[in-house]
Amino acid sequence: MKVLFMYGYFFTYQDALPENSGFPLFGGVHFIWIAGIAMSIFLLCKVYLRLAKNKRLQMLNAFVLLALCCTFTQDAILTVTGHMNARMLPFHLCDLATFFYLFLQMRILRTGHCDSLAEIALCLFMPGAVLGILFPVWSVYPAFHYMTIHGFIYHALIILYPWLLFVSGNVRPRTKHIWQPVLFLCCIVPPVYLFNKKFDSNYMFINYPPANTPLKVLADQIGNPGYLLGYAIFIFLMILILYQIFNRSQ
Helix, strand or coil: CHHHHHHHHHHCCCCCCCCCCCCCCCCCCHHHHHHHHEEEEEEHHHHHHHCHHHHHHHHHHHHHHHHHHHHHHHHHHHCCCCCCCCCCCCCCHHHHHHHHHHHHHHHHHHHHHCCCCCCHHHHHHHHHHHHHCCCCCCHHCCCCCCHHHHHHHHHHHHHHHHEEEECCCCCCHHHHHHHHHHHHHHHHHHHHHHCCCCCCCCHCCCCCCCCCHHHHHHHHHHCCCCCCHHHHHHHHHHHHHHHHHHHHHH
């Protein structure tokens, strides 16, 4: 548990950290974060559902702006500490979610209602953030580290925004709209893959699988780039299953 008290490494980049300074997956620290996030989302949903429409919009605005602040604060810290580079840009799927949520929220403010594009947030970005919390790539950092705190809070916000839209009845997924998240991925994955190849980055984990994740297990079994086929099948099935679940819950 000594990782809890590594206060002197709060802003230290992973390359300069002592060996084995990260927190274990599904250990005590990890479970505390998962439980805290689940409870916070539950309570915030309770609060949200009791609010009038204008107050709900203000709450959604606040969460989108908070997610943007998380992104820009991380970039600022990386820049100040000299670690901002082509591999630290906001090009992961969950990073792109913030800008997509901003786009959605602006449409909601302009039109007064959600359209089917919000299903991309609910059936793609939200489950992606859940997986991010379950298998955090920032586990290489100590428990008390900016990247750890940022990672959990940011991904919680990515889950929270579309979930609030769903529980309030503002977004109701229809299976006939499944083409939207699929098309979205088809549009962003190729350029991200090419960017990865050019700058030796690994956005969206499509050039090599991160350690301690199901993708790494898959790659160990069928190789790289073979794991990408399983990756794609898993994502499609995940989206399809979520559409079915959300359809039945209505």
